[in-house]
Amino acid sequence: MIDKVYCADLRPDMEGKRVKLAGWVYRKREVGKRVFIVLRDSSGIVQIVFAKDRSEEAYKAAKKLGIESSVIIEGTVKADPRAPTGVEVQADVIEIIQNVDFFPITKDASEEFLLDVRHLHLHSPKVASIMKVKATLMQAAREWLLQDGWYEVFPPILVTGAVEGGATLFKLKYFDKTAYLSQSAQLYLEAAIFGLEKVWSLTPSFRAEKSRTRRHLTEFWHLELEAAWMDLWDIMKVEEELVSYMVQRTLELRRSDIETFRKDLTTLKNAVPPFPRISYDEAIDILQSKGVQIEWGEDMGADEERILTQEFEAPFFVYGYPKHIKAFYMKEDPEDPRKVLAADMLAPEGYGEIIGGSQREDDYDKLVERIREEGMKPEDYEWYLDLRKYGSVPHSGFGLGLERLVAWVLKLDHVRWATLFPRTPSRLYP
Ligand code: 4AD
Known part of the structure; x- marks a missing residue:
């Protein structure tokens, strides 16, 4: 068992705190020299930001991630009203447990297909x-x-x-x-x-x-x-x-x-x-x-x-x-x-x-x-x-x-x- 916090536990008043999270990549987008990941665990979601100038190694690893990859990340909490839950984690460490190139379920999947998988x-x-x-x-x-x-x-x-x-x-x-x-x-x-x-x-x-x-x-x-x-x-x-x-x-x-x-x-x-x-x-x-x-x-x-x-x-x-x-x-x-x-x-x-x-x-x-x-x-x-x-x-x-x-x-x-x-x-x- 790893010593981690849950996505839903993160609050804006935890600004500056160092945390470890484990979960799955729910969404991913790249903006300039930053990778934004929405991390999902059983409690909910939280936004994770990998900036090239914070940790080039973590940034490069995050760039490769596919949807539903399993990861453990470490970083610092930052309040951000633009993030989906009002808080994000500025990550500098990532451990990819398993990278997923292609997750079979996509947005337009039919109900029958969802039941098949x-x-x-x-x-x-x-x-x-x-x-x-x-x-x-x-x-x-x-x-x-x-x-x-x-x-x-x-x-x-x-x-x-x-x-x-x-x-x-x-x-x-x-x-x-x-x-x-x-x-x-x-x-x-x-x-x-x-x-x-x-x-x-x-x-x-x-x-x-x-x-x-x-x-x-x-x-x-x-x-x-x-x-x-x-x-x-x-x-x-x-x-x-x-x-x-x-x-x-x-x-x-x-x-x-x-x-x-x-x-x-x-x-x-x-x-x-x-x-x-x-x-x-x-x-x-x-x-x-x-x-x-x-x-x-x-x-x-x-x-x-x-x-x-x-x-x-x-x-x-x-x-x-x-x-x-x-x-x-x-x-x-x-x-x-x-x-x-x-x-x-x-x-x-x-x-x-x-x-x-x-x-x-x-x-x-x-x-x-x-x-x-x-x-x-x-x-x-x-x-x-x-x-x-x-x-x-x-x-x-x-x-x-x-x-x-x-x-x-x-x-x-x-x-x-x-x-x-x-x-x-x-x-x-x-
Ligand atoms: O009305 P049912 O058949 O009653 C009984 O089985 C009684 N022996 C229960 C008892 O008095 N201890 O079933 C009870 C409830 C239904 O109201 C329904 O909610 C559910 O079980 N049920 C089903 N749910 C999903 N799929 C089915 N095929 C169901 N059949 C019953």
Whole structure:
């Protein structure tokens, strides 16, 4: 580890201080007998000036540098209002770690090309900003979960059954058996509440979904919570408090990263409890009043959700969905057996669903019936059904798609930009 400072640590009041920096060449131009380099590291950028009359050796070396070359430089800090960050370093020592003659990514690269060379695209400060925002959202989630008394658990990824429908399971050979990649940790979290009551996990979830939409990945990061003794209304409160804390804290810690992507912060600032709540019935009425062809009982797709989000300036809930369009584990509404005690949280500005949650069916017989109705075999869910035999309790939970949250917070046009190496039906490499 070298003893260096970060670009973003340099301030005009450090004038005259000697510093060492390490990073990559982001921009380069030559003016007379000086070479100007914008150096980039994980913190940001700073201008470095190599003047021939200060150090001819360093100046000559700097002249040769290509974009994205890795370097260590030493020099003296100087305040300069013309420099991009109000400060520059007048360098007299340079160590070129690796010179790059030609960096494959140029200004006019297409999106597809950027994804083809995603391993190099990660050099980009804009991509770094997205990853920082994602990390900070999770840091905030951890802060909130810790202070609210939730235990982190670590569920398996290799599983034997479907949570969200057999059609989107990734199948694999497990010695002489068949296994699947987990679609959701939910069923395992439900088991964990009997010892820990309030649990959460962050896992990759997999969906063999061929849908090429701007909000589907085949592998995404899933933040899931499950709690004993909570009903649907209790878990919705947890959802809005958690999401609000994640968003407000990230606004506080990562404002400039966020502002690189969106100037208008209104909907983010509006993400404070209570989030608006509308019933599925009301959602259908709104859609019909806007001329959308949808009948009660039909599922809302991305298009319908986008239209619905025009009514809101903050995240909001849609609750009380018809039973037949939702998963088998959701509890039937005792006041209307056509419905389940489920709620989705939708992000505004066209983004739509970021959370799916529900109260769980805690009655053994009802759950068996639902499994059969869905054309599945109760034998395949034996251990899960056991949870309803030995001290069953009312409980609820939800799953938040981290990339979808990031996409809304940064107004990205596709969730793939919110992931390090996106996995979609057509992309498994790099
Ligand atoms: O609504 P989903 O399918 O719900 C579940 O998986 C529940 N078992 C979660 C739970 O209750 N513990 O997925 C939850 C969230 C969605 O709202 C969405 O944000 C995200 O996961 N998600 C996806 N994100 C990206 N690509 C996909 N293909 C996704 N599928 C779901």
